[in-house]
Amino acid sequence: MxxxxxxxxxxxxxxxxxxxxxxxxxxxxxxxxxxxxxxxxxxxxxxxxxxxxxxxxxxxxxxxxxxxxxxxxxxxxxxxxxxxxxxxxxxxxxxxxxxxxxxxxxxxxxxxxxxxxxxxxxxxxxxxxxxxxxxxxxxxxxxxxxxxxxxxxxxxxxxxxxxxxxxxxxxxxxxxxxxxxxxxxxxxxxxxxxxxxxxxxxxxxxxxxxxxxxxxxxxxxxxxxxxxxxxxxxxxxTPDHLHQLHKGVFKDHLVSWVMKAIEGGSHEVDRSFKAMLQHSDLRHFKNSISLVSQWTGTEYKNMEKVFLGVVAGAADERVVRVVRAVLDFIYLAHFESHSDESLDALHHAWRDFHQYKTVFVDMGICKHFNFPKGHSMEHYEISIRSLGTADRYSxxxxxxxxxxxxxxxxxxxxxxxxxxxxxxxxxxxxxxxxxxxxxxxxxxxxxxxATRPTASESMPTDASPAAQPDLEDGDWRDRYRLAKDPAYPSLTVSQLEDQFGAMFFKTALNDHLKSLANKNSRLLPLVSTPLHDPAHVAAYKQAKLKLPILRQVSASAHVDIIHASPSRLDPPPLRTRAPCKMSTVFACDPAQSASVPASLRVTRVRVIFELPSMYDARVLGVTGHLAYVEWFTPFHGVDDATGMYVVSPSTRQRCRYASIIPLTDIVRTCQLIPCWGEQIQRRPVTGDILDNTSMKFFVNLYLRHHDFVLLHLLANT
Known part of the structure; x- marks a missing residue:
């Protein structure tokens, strides 16, 4: 033995x-x-x-x-x-x-x-x-x-x-x-x-x-x-995330039910996964999910991140609500720190699953729900209150x-x-x-x-500072890093417009400098000179941003990567053109309220750059790097079935609304999921789908647990 x-x-x-x-x-x-x-x-x-x-x-x-x-x-x-x-x-x-x-x-x-x-x-x-x-x-x-x-x-x-x-x-x-x-x-x-x-x-x-x-x-x-x-x-x-939730309830049961509930079945689901917008924290299933030979916990989790966006609009609304309830339960069950409010949300997700699950019986997809791993969801809340969070027992x-x-x-x-x-x-x-x-x-x-803590010291009546969501920390917007030398040290305005798609770079820079000069009229002569075409701009491929520590997610900080690189031609012998990598992010919107997430707005970063040398950054008070961004519409409400915000490209006079903001105004990256409707668009989309002003997008709240806490838990408390 x-x-x-x-x-x-x-x-x-x-x-x-x-x-x-x-x-x-x-x-x-x-x-x-x-x-x-x-x-x-x-x-x-x-x-x-x-x-x-x-x-x-x-x-x-x-x-x-x-x-x-x-x-x-x-x-x-x-x-x-x-x-x-x-x-x-x-x-x-x-x-x-x-x-x-x-x-x-x-x-x-x-x-x-x-x-x-x-x-x-x-x-x-x-x-x-x-x-x-x-x-x-x-x-x-x-x-x-x-x-x-x-x-x-x-x-x-x-x-x-x-x-x-x-x-x-x-x-x-x-x-x-x-x-x-x-x-x-x-x-x-x-x-x-x-x-x-x-x-x-x-x-x-x-x-x-x-x-x-x-x-x-x-x-x-x-x-x-x-x-x-x-x-x-x-x-x-104890509860078991891997076998009970990821593999059991989600992959073995929910996914097979949903594929039968969608017109086109697995082929339509595969097409939606292949057309999903990419993100550095997301595995892109470019060959569809049907061709994955060996499923592991990593594949299950990456599939869960976008599954609600795949189902939304393509299936009955009750099916969408079942998927949302299961994903909410899985993400809440993964919390490393629970409160009474988050456990109540866990219970509500479990209740919603049982409220809408009968849609699969009505469609003739399944006859009953008598499987052990589904019943195990009932014991999660009790086990967490008794033995602590379930992440320890995976x-x-x-x-x-x-x-x-x-x-x-x-x-x-x-x-x-x-x-x-x-x-x-x-x-x-x-x-x-x-x-x-x-x-x-x-x-x-x-x-x-070392001395052992006394009873009064070991039984505090309030939470420690690390237990609170660290969204109001004074320096959390300054936690970004760039390369020592810019990847594009000398770009002309024409190159920014043609290669990076920054069509209104000169106008946006002029407006940004004027906004700085409005605070001090003596700076107007410094910004009155327009940026001429031969001027050179130093740009970066990416910036790394350290996200704030959330007690529900992890005790260590997560590093987020903001990409801003154009499409490129691969070296021989392939000679294929790699697509551009320009991240969609949450940025601070001063026109909105101070609450989270209403104070944020989705935008797309096209260029990360330094202020051109023809302007005196020290006199103007520009101490950091800047970003040329294109805005999406503000958060006005959530979709009732999915619980996700819906945005679309913002326009001014029928052109994309673009501006220049300090890089420190960027809070974190995000992912947008196209609202395809009942079937994904059959014809190939010309150009970049994020530039399609008639397209609507879901703001994915399941991309990371950070996003789930920000857009779901904190938004509803």
Whole structure:
């Protein structure tokens, strides 16, 4: 079985509790976080902000420290191309460690607990009996792996901590990450039943409340196999974004239903995907989605980003609303920080899905909705309130650990019959090297003094500044970077007009300079000289913009790229013309209100440039770079079915409305989706579709989670 000797490590004590590198990462007490100072709106992030920790703490003696055990298991193939070598790793981490640290394999925030046996059980001829014995073998092995937790969870274990204190720790099983088949294996139920709740196979498609299963009502064998203090294996089964939402509800069910509901079916959907406008944060399916040979989580997510725009107008409005509800639920479920308001929005998305899903029955596309992964959506809100946000429990994290703890380790073995024993021995040696290197690092540095936070410090009544949406930060508009030298150091006005399409560059520059001079009449003589044709302008291909940190999205900043390069001819032998890359962005509109997103307006960047040398930038007060942009109509309202803003190219006297703005007025890039209607335009569009003044576009709020928070969550609060 490859047991990693849990009793020797005392439930991870040697790995985390005594390790000084985790001194500032371990949280010993439960906390409540709030959005506002009044303490009325809860925040849910790590496990210590959820309700499960509070409920367990009340059952323990005063002064006890809870160590929530998080398990994950996932069977994986080891051999490539040929062979049938497999491994079944079981991983362990603690809820006391920040979830962002646990995601980094190099931090050793998650360890390999053991390898379960991968046995075919060919000795049993009957398939039902073979399956039953497979269940028994799994629970027998898990019972042996988790046996040290029984006594430790009842009386506690005295552990010396990294802050030079000794506390009584109660390691308690809190969460178990697994895909649906393994969840059913853990809960000892068939795969057409729900592992968490007792709802029947014919009732899974309706939004009925179903409580969690009671371990006392399950078979005696299961009760003995899970005899862990204060643990409920059914509440410990956590949501799984990858298999339940991306692959299950979206790809396996919703996409197939929608293709049958659209006139033209998969061919029409393929044509819409191929005609989608490109963006640096979006995979462009230039060969359609039907030709994707192997779907991964990345493909699912990129398909979700534009799927509502593909369906809008081409399908019945109720179909559009179902797609919108599912995408809203998926994006909200991915939040790394939830509040009571965002959980209410998650519940409303789940309710809307059940309200409109009957359209597929009315069309004769499906007969029922009794599939397990669809019913799993019901348990997301409860699980987040209890154990913290669901992003911590995604099975993509154990799959990433397979690389370090299974696949690379298998490559170090001789790949023969005893490969599991060789893998275990190799891992033990690697861990010994790591522990010794950690000891040497600790021995050569003077550890800083650290004290554990008091109860009042660890239970704040208001949220920290990082918990608030960082949209009002004073310097967030200045977070952009350009190349040291411009890519186009000497462009004439004619080249700007012909190659970049900046048809009104001279007029726009003159208007911008006059607006600066209006603030100081003494500057009028400096701007009265028009830009002549032989003058040269230095332009850049792109600018990098650092987006503000949003607690719902990530704790690290996302780098956004603003493109402004013309079409070019590829070198021989291809000699094909590559299209231009000119980003559509959100820019500040001073004519609009100060609220978000009403203060923003969509515009297209054609040129990023420096003020020509014939003008004195220092005297004029121009301290940064400028951008020549073409505007779209303001945000007047959202489309009722899709919930997305609709814009079109803005004109002045039947010409594109263009102007020059400071580069710092650009907030972030965005993507526009053409409103094709029932069928995508059959004839090829002459010229650039973004220049078609009669065309309408959806502003894609599903491009990134940043856009979803800005255009959906904040706009509705």
């Amino acid at each position: 490859g047991n990693r000797k849990l009793s020797r490590s005392n439930c991870g004590r040697r790995t985390w509790w005594e390790n000084t590198s985790f001194r500032d990462s371990l949280v010993y007490s439960l906390q409540h976080h709030y959005v506002n100072e009044q303490g009325k709106t809860r925040l849910y992030e790590n496990m210590w902000t959820g309700d499960w920790w509070w409920d367990v703490q009340t059952e323990l003696p005063p002064g006890a420290t809870v160590a929530p055990i998080i398990l994950a298991s996932d069977k994986t193939n080891l051999s490539r191309m040929s062979g049938n070598k497999s491994a079944w790793p079981v991983y362990l981490t603690l809820g006391n460690i920040d979830k962002r640290l646990c995601r980094k394999p190099s931090s050793h925030g998650t360890i390999l607990l053991g390898n379960l046996p991968v046995a075919k059980l060919d000795c049993f001829s009957d398939k039902w009996w073979c399956s039953l014995e497979g269940y028994r073998l799994f629970h027998l092995c898990m019972k042996k792996l988790l046996a040290p937790l029984i006594e430790a969870g009842r009386v506690g274990v005295l552990m010396p901590c990294a802050d030079v204190r000794i506390c009584r720790v109660f390691p308690i099983l809190a969460a178990y990450m697994a895909d649906h088949p393994e969840q059913c294996l853990v809960a000892t139920c068939q795969e057409n039943f729900r592992p968490k709740c007792p709802v029947g196979p014919d009732e899974r498609g309706e939004p009925v409340f179903s409580c969690l299963k009671d371990p006392d009502c399950v078979t005696t064998a299961l009760k003995q196999a899970t005899d862990l203090p204060h643990a409920n294996i059914f509440s410990a089964l 099975t993509k994290h154990p799959e990433r650990l397979h690389i370090d703890f299974a696949k690379h380790v298998y490559d170090a073995s001789n790949k023969q019959a005893t490969y599991i024993q060789q893998m275990t021995r190799w891992l033990e040696r690697q861990e010994a090297v790591h522990r010794f290197a950690t000891y040497l690092e600790w021995n050569t540095t003077l550890p800083a003094t």
